[in-house]
Every structure is written in C-alpha cells, then in structure tokens.
Amino acid sequence: MRVAEQADKQQAVMILTQAFDQNKSVNFVVKQDDHRVDRIRQLMEYSFDYCKEFGEVYMSDDGRAFALVLFPEKKKASLKSMMWDAKLASNVIGLTRVMQVLNRETLIKKNHPRKPITYLWFIGVDPRLQGKGVGSKLLKTVIEMSERKERPIYLETSVDKNLPWYKSFGFEIYKTIDLTYELFLLRRVVSHPELTVQQTMSS
Template identity: 30%
Template sequence: MGVAVRAAGEDDRALVVRLLDEAFQDDPVSSWVFPEREHRRATHHRLMAAFTDIVFAEGRIDITEDGSACALWLSVPAGDHAEDGGASGGASGEVDDAVRLREGVDPANERVERIARLTAEAHPAGRAHEYLWMIAVAPARQGEGLGTTLVRHVLDRCDRAGLPAYLEASSARSARLYERLGFAFTDRTLDLPDGPRMWPMWREPRV
C-alpha cells in the first residue's frame, strides 16, 4: 500500500512544528545554531515554528496522511536570489529578514541570523526551481521510506514541468540519500564557522 500525501493546512501547524522539532533536535546544523543542549531543547521549536510560518505564507508543506512526515517547499522564480540575507533561503525577502528571524526566535543568538544569511548567500540564482527547505520524519518512523515518498511527490511534478530542484543536505549521510533521487553536489560546500558542513545539491529534471 502506498503512502498518501496531502497539502498541509493551517490546522496542521502544530503537527508540522513538532515533527521538525523532533527530527532536527540533534541535527548537526541545529546543534551548531543552539550549541547548549538544554537551551536547544527549550528554544529550537521557535526556529522550526518560524520556518513553518514562512513556508505556509510563501510555499507549500506536504504531509503524509498519518502525520508522520512532512516536507517544506518553496517555488523560487527565475533570477531570484536572497542576496540581502533574507531568511527565506531564496524566496523574496527584505534586508532585515534574518534580523527579524533572530529577534523572534532567540534575540541574543547571532547564529540564528548567521544561518539564514549563509544559506541565502549560497542559494543558486538564475533558473526557476523548487527548493526543498526541510524534510522531517518522526524519529520512530525513520527508515521506512517516508521521506523519499515525500520528495518524489514533488520531483515527479518537477520532471513533468521541466523544473530543477535544490536543497542543502545537513550531513554526508543525507547527501548520499539525495544522490539516489538524482541530486548532485554543487561546486562548493557551505562550511559553517567553527561548525559542520552543509552540501548544496541540485537536480536537473528527468525527461
């Protein structure tokens, strides 16, 4: 039996935030943004909530029918590039988006603002594409192929429309998983200051 996927609505917000919070608590990038474990436990969900609200406003969130996994996508138009440090990682943003993100999530934590600026600067410009911002699977359901199902749900549409796709893998392991879906590493890694490495990846549509 296949996994049913639907578009999340505003009434799914709490579920999406919880999935993201649980899935990324010990992710290398989240651990860099919030290095103190107890502070991360208390604050991380605010960053996930901010990301969720941005994507609800500007993109699309897909969720499995049973609520065990979700994927956050933005449609980036041709020529769009958040060189101004917008927190939307390639979506249209104002100069102070990254500042507002920090102030709304964890005002004293400069790394909240830094990660928004660095990912925006690394985002490719030029061609329209679909941006997989985040994907989360409930810890108890990981390894069942739910994430692959969610990604393929959009990649199939990309292939039909002739659209490329982009993401930043937060670990070497996840980068290898995305390679199986047709993503390829771009020309350089995104190395967080005194922190982990991210792998920007691009996928050409399959004809």
C-alpha cells in the first residue's frame, strides 16, 4: 500500500467509477439520466482532487484499489475549491437537485464530532478482485494511519452486505438516516491498547 500521486488519478477514477456504479448513495447524489456513468466519473475526479488537497489518497501496490480520505478541519475555501464545487453542482448533481444533496450532507455532518476525524469518503476495489483481501489491506492502512494520528474514523454506506466487513474492523453503526434509501453511519473510535494493559494489571 502507498500514497497515491496525481499521476494515479486516472486509474483511481476508473476503479472507483466501476466500484460505485450501482451504489445507492452515489446514485442519490448523481443526476440520473443518459450521462449517469460520466457523472459518477466526474464525482470521483472531484473527490480525488478534494482528498489530495485536504486529506490523503491511498492505493494498493497494483493500483487496483483506492481509499479517499478527507480531514474535514483542513478544508478551506479557495478559488480552486469553489470552482470544483460549481462544476460538481452543474455537471454531476444538476442545479435543480443541489439543495436536496446539500440537505443530505448536512444530515451526515451534524452527526460528526467537532474534534479532528478521518472521514473515509470512498474505498473501492476493482470489481474483478473483490473478496480477495485487497480492500481489507487498504482499510487496515487507513486504520493504522488514523491510530497514529489518534483520529476516529467516520464513514457511511448504503450497502447492507458491507456492514459485517466494517464491523470486523471495529466499526459500529451509530445512526441510520432514512433518505430514499437507508444510509448507515459508522465510526471507529481510537483504541488505546496501552490503557487496556494498564487496566488489566491494576484489576
């Protein structure tokens, strides 16, 4: 696993577009028309750029899996970010649907703590390699980074079958939002193994 560079953007966008093609949450954000797949591609381009600017992008060594991580407190408005947002609104969401999508984001963010967190925006694997442990290795990388920085990890998923996988890595469902689909909000708190050892010794 390694940190992705700008040169890896095209590969990341291709993999994530394939991985999230049928995702309910992504398709809620993306305008549903004949250009749907291209709109998903543009969403992934936006997300990659945003995470490179205000977070980190991790990838498997073979370039078949990517994790887009955002550090929300680092987000700052700039001419560049405002241009990205405007392009997202017009080319991906559709101007008539912007408020609907913004309301969704508000519902999610109001359930995040004020302290610094790791927001796992997207994690996706080449569909041909799913179930082979590639995504698990990538998620472990994100967890290890967050543990070092003492940041809890927050994410959401609309895919029921992914819940046991996340739970196996210590994530818990702390809220469910009813949109036109069910969105599960998950978090993983920072573990302190040294405290566990001390508690055991003193008990």
